[in-house]
Structures are given as structure tokens and as C-alpha cells.
Amino acid sequence: MAAIRLCVLLVWATITAATAQSRVSPDKPSDTLDKEFHRQRREQLRKQLPARSVAVFFAAPVRNRSNDVDHYYHQDPDFYYLTGYTEPNAVLIVYAEPQTINGKQVKELLFVQPNNAQAELWNGKRLGVEGSAATLGITTQPNTAFKSYLDKADLQQVYIKPLPTDVRDDERDNADLYSLVEQFRAKNVKADEKALEIVMGQMREEKTPEEINLLRKAVTISALGQIEVMKAMQPNMSELEVQGLHEFVHNKYGAHHVGYPSIVGAGNNGCVLHYIESGKPSISNNELVLMDVGAEYKGYTADVTRTIPANGKFSPEQKAIYELVLKAQDAGIEQCKVGNDFSAPGQAAQEVIAEGLVKLGIIKNKSEARRYFPHGTSHYIGLDVHDAGTYGPFKANSVITVEPGIYIPDGSPCDKKWWGIGIRIEDDILITDKGWENLSKLAPRTVADIEKAMAQPSALDDFKLPEIK
Template identity: 50%
Template structure:
């Protein structure tokens, strides 16, 4: 009888695991706890950090977008619900009952009515048992605790974009939590610095002197997109400076201005800087999830290569990729999917995907699955009819060589800009050899972007963008884009090629995590010749 009962219990446990409706391979509570401890260790004495969950964002009328957690908040807590705030103290605090603590997670409270409509909530007890917080409270307690932020030497928070609304559903939404913090801390009294301006100051402070002119031109070209650049006196003078000596002088002034201590204990730079330092190096647990997201995305590219037909629409191609993601259990796409055929591929962030037939053009497919919060970013460009034309092949092989050089430069100790420099050399020579540009040094817009960025919880993950370190994961994504009407032979018009892979920086050299998706002309054509499981998937006509 005892053995029988034991077997029954085992069977029930097995069934519970197999038929569980919730994924079990998220990061562990221990991971997030360790991340909080790491941040706390970076904080000076008598300081406090306040981090807010993302708000729910409205799509239209009474329909909201699918909620997505703020990556920094998730990284520190593992909490995947809205209307929450995390408070981390550098030193032990004592409550009225004499209990000590150094962190508090305020969450949205349990509510049977709302949970029937919107889904289960962890609540205070769930935050304790599942996320491992010793102290958790309902969100409305944040205001009632009346934390005296004025007593701390430093109060760390991120700049608020104020892109949330008051739905008046309760008094503990992110809208209320943020406003309560502003009132209690005096945040509302400080003068905000445009985050893009702060980013430029930091970038110029860290750029090597030989690159000052190149950076100045880039900033100048973004005056229209970011008016704050032109309105900032130092940035304006730097971008329009006529020589490097003046740029060096302005660089020093920016370093001094950025280091000037504000007349407040609120610091809106510390958190973003320290979180970037932490997030740019991936742990073993993170690499496991990120690698899975990347492999899912690579399989999506493979299946699309086999399924591609000239009669397909860009939207259908997008759908096949995203179908593969869902089959593997990926919750979302990491960013809006880009599928651009022909001239549409020349639009770097083309997301309309509304061309009804891709015909015989090249199709640029830049898509990435998000798996358990971690986002891939993989691009392949393939001929819709399965065979590269001579012109398509010529452009493609230049980009492929550029990418190979960029990947080879992605080594521990190398600088973040080096893959781009290597790629640019190859692309300029290749375009010159084809007669598309008149000299190897000609300024052109056929390769208008950099090659690399971090990936992780964000598709453009934060980082210091300095020297490469072990266990960083970056993209290497050179491209050539020749829009219709370009100043070259018409036979090149409408060809756009980008090849993007996700590269793990290791002490033994770069490792291509997305190499499963074919990259060479020969391998792509061979894959496209294979039968697709979707070939016989024919829907009835609705005409």
C-alpha cells in the first residue's frame, strides 16, 4: 500500500509538471537577489535607490498594449506585473517594531475581481515566497511609509519620461507611485536634463581624440532629429567646430560640466550607469536564455528560407518567423519585426511590412524572438526566388566579408568601435571596386549605421560601450543600402543587404550564437531549395 501511494504521489507531481500552464525556466529568485546585492555594493553609504515598474500603456479606447516590464526593474526583482516600486537601501534600516531590512518591494495587491478580468497577481505573499523578498508590501503602503528621502546623502532614481496615464482604477498605479516619490523626495523641484543631451556629453567624454571629428559630424547630422542638441551651447559649438583643437577644448568643458555637483541629493545618472555596467556582462543563467532566444530566431530564418516564394507578402513572411517563435514558447518579439523587400529594405527601421508581393527582389528580414525576457537580433537577406542575381551576389558578398572582419575584431580587450571600422574598410573598397562610389574615401550614405550594440533584456541593451569583456553579447551587422534614384548605375538600385549575427565575446575569441542560420550565398541557395512544411499549407480564397 505504501509503495502504491508513493507511486501515486510521483505520478501527480509528474502530471503537475507536464501540464503546468506556466513556464518554469525564468531566471531564479537567487539571480535577482544577487543582482540587488551587487547594486547595493556599488551604492555609497547612506543612500537609497528607487526603481519603478513599467506602467500599463493604452493602445486605443479601453484596450491596452500587452504589458512589458521595465528591464532594469525585472533584472533586480523578477516581478513581471505593473504598478510596483523597489526600494534598495545601502544600509540596514529599522522599522517601528525594531525589525531590520535593506530592501522593500511594493506590489499591486491581490484583487479577486481584477484577477478574474486581468489574470492572477503575486501579491505580497507571492513576492515573498516566489521572488524571495523578506519585506514586501502593497503599493498603497509606499505613500503611507512616508520615507524621508531628505535624510539620505544620495537618492538614486532614473529620469522619468512621464509617458503614463492616470486610469483612476486605484491609488497605487505607477502614476501615483511616481508622483508620490516626486513629492516626498523633492524630485519635482530639480531641473531635468534631456537624456539625449546627457548621453552625448558622456559619449564625447569617452571618445578618443582621433574620432572627435567623426562624432561631431554625426551629432550635427542629428540636429533636426534632436533639437536639444542644437539648443545646448556646448554641443552646438562642438558639432560646428572647425578644428580638432577646439573640439578637444570643448570636450574638457563638457567633462567639467557633467561632473558639476547638482544642488540636490537626487542623482539621476548613477542607476543608469551602474545598471549598464552590470547588464553588459551576462551570467551563465542569462546566456542560457539569450542563446535560446537566438537559436529560435535562427530557426525562424531557416524555415523562412525554405518557405520563401515570390508571391508572398512582407506580412506573410513576418508571420512565418513569428509563428516559429510561438511554437518554441517565446512570449514576444524583441522589437517590431522588419521585413523589407527591394527598396523597402533600404529603410533601416521599416516596420510597415505591407508590400503585397516580394516578387524577385532581395528580402531583408531583421527579426528577433524574446524568450523569458531576453531578446535576439538576427538579420538575413535572401533572394525571393531562391537564386542571387550577379548584382545581388556582388553586394551580398561585400557585406559578408565586412561582417567576417567585424566578427574577427570582436575580441576581449578590443574597442567597441573596432568591428565597425573593419567593416567600413571592406564596404568602401567593395563599393569602389564596383564603381558605385568614385573613390575609396568618398563620403556616402550606403552604410549609414554602426555595426554593433549589446543585446539582452533590451534589443539595444545598455552598456559602457568601451572595451570588449568576456561574456558580453553583441551584434555585428554591417549593411549596404542602395535606394532607387541613387547616384550610381541603375542596375544596383533597390538592393539592400544586411547580415546580422549575435556574438558572444569569449576569452578564446568570438562565438557566433546565430550561426545556424545560413550566411553564405551557397548555403542560402541550398537551404532555399529545400521543401518547406508550409508548402502544402493553403488557405481558402476569401475573394
């Protein structure tokens, strides 16, 4: 049913493409990071390296799913940030000062997997050495040459991002990541494995205009998914079907992946913070559906959550909890100002929820609130859904989430009328010198706006499919 339902969405997509495209089409700058962006990031890193030092980054390993099937490859975010390279089995070296190696002066080197016709027949075209140099604008060598470069520079300090530990050895390839890591270790290089994490966190925390543009698009795509699901939602749909609707909309607008496993939890499942099974075959009429879903667009991921009633109308109890969470979120968002402590949104939201739960009679004193609101509200987003950053006072051009929630699972020590209510509202907030901007405001947030959206027609109305057993 879900598959055909998604096909029918093509009708909706054709009808609404013009309107939606105006929302997701980027203004300048372009929504593709170019080699100049990555070059500037390397220069920024170089300026922070001490004299006679080098920074070494390894590409992410290929991770196995089962037997001879691997997971879709996802580059290490720092590696991508500095190079734009999206293939495995690579190493980046950034020198603090230019070095003369093999008669040539270099300040950085990228070692990549060379072209291989047989491998490319199975797994797709590689950039190769020449292609990488031309496309990425960096001095490039085949990764088979990595070993010969390790000890040719005049260095006092080596900095390295912690080496990946889950790499597999491909005995057919003497330049797979396993071999590159072993070559590095064989040189007995004493490397600082902590400094780069701090430096890269500082760099990635403050987003450039190009990055903000990509995040806007990822967030807008996610919000469009939330809107369409609100319109299409009906009791008796499955959690997996709801997840599929979100991800179809993402794909429609070029977001090939989700930034994290989609969370779609109905009823008591919504009280499980990281519920990713989507295993409920039929959502009941009176249940809430918590949808924490983020599109990944060209490496940058959104993180947007909405909670809706399956039947289109909040019950009195659901409405009371929802409006309390929304009030807490509004209080948290107001704290998203340059200079405020990173914990400020969470503290503001926590205070509102604690007071509200006491007034509703769900808890007796505010100290019990953590039972039903057990997490913080905020993290950075960017190349990771929990992106790198200092987690110190807010800086301009950082993007964070604000996501309070209340979760009252079955069996909780309160009146049964509250059981099974799990509500989270999450928005992506850009912090600027002029204040905050809610990037995900397109997705309805209030009870009235959600119920209004759910009453609107969908391309799926009156569409029936035969049941199968």
C-alpha cells in the same frame, strides 16, 4: 492565406520537433531565472551604493494602445533584472545599509499591487504581497504603504532611475503608478537621476551564465525561423506572410514575443533601415527579402538578420553586394575580442565596404561609402534589443551584434542595375576570454548555404489556397 499557411506549419513542427528541440533545449543552468539570480543582482547593486544612500526604481507604466485597450505589458528591464517582478504599479527600494523601519531591520523593500478579485477577473492573477514575497524572496509591502516609508530611513543620498513621464492616472486606484510617482515627488526628494543608469549599464553589460543560456535559446529560435522561411519562401508571397512565418516558429518554441517590431522588407523596402510596415502584398520574383527578426525568450531578445532572394537564386549584382557585406561582417566579427574598442567591428566593416563599393564602380572614392552604409554595426543585446552597457572596450561575457549592410535605393547616383538592392547580415556574437562565438551561426550566411537551404522541401510545398477579394 497567411493564417492557414501557419496552421500547415504545425505539420512541419511535428516532424522536425525532435531535431529542433535538441538545438533549443537548454543545458544547465535552467532557462528560468530564479529568485537567487535577482537577489545577487541586488547585492551587486548594493555594493556600489555610497554609505547612507538608497536606490529607487519604479515599474514600467502601462501604455495605452487605443481607448480602453492597452499594449501588452512589458516590465522595465532594470526592474525585472533586480526583482523578477512582471506586474505594473510597483516600486523597489534598495538601501546601502540595513535600516530599522517600524521596528524591523530591512535592506530592501518591494512595494507591489495587492490582490484584487475584481481586477484579477479581468486581467489575470496577481502575485500580491504574500505571493511576491514567497516567489521573489524579497521583503514585500502593499504599494499603498509606499508613502509612509519614504521618510523613515536615515539617508543622505537618493538615487533614482529617471521617472517615467507617460503614466496615466487611474482615478479608481490610489496606488497606480501615477500616484506612486506623485507621492515620491511630493516629498521633495532631491534624487540623482544619472548615476543608476551608469551602474546598471555596467552590471547588465557582462552576462551571467543564466543570461547567456537564455540568449542562446532566443538566438537559436530566431535562427530556426530564418531557416524555415528560407525553405518556404516563394515569389508572390507578401511581406506580412513572411513575417508571420518567422513569428509562428518563435511561438512554437515558447518565445511569446518579438524583441522589437519585425523588419521584413522586399526590394526597395529593404533599403529602409527600420521598415516595419510589412505592407507589400506580393514580392517579385527577382527581389531580395531582408528579414531582421528577433525572438524574445523569457525577457531576453535575439537580433538576427538574413537577406535572401525570393526566387532562391542571387542575381550576379545581388551576389556581388551580398558577398561584399559578408566579407565586411567577417572582418567586423574578427574584431570582437576582449579589450578591443567597441567601435572596432564597425571600423573594420566600413573599410571593407568602402573599398568594395569603389571596386564595383558604385562610388568613386571611399568617402562616399556612408551613402550606402549609413549605420554602425554593433550594440549589446539582452533584456533590451539595444541593451544597457558602457559601450567601452569589450569585456568577456558581453553579447553584441555585428550587422553591416549596403542599401542602394531606387534613384541612387549609380548604375541602375544596382537599384533596389538592400542587404544586411546580422549575427549575435558572444565575446569570451578565449575569443568570439557566433550564437546565430545556425542560420545560413553564405550565398551557397542560403541557396542550398532555399532548395530544400518545405511543409508548404504544393499547398494552394483560394484567392479572396
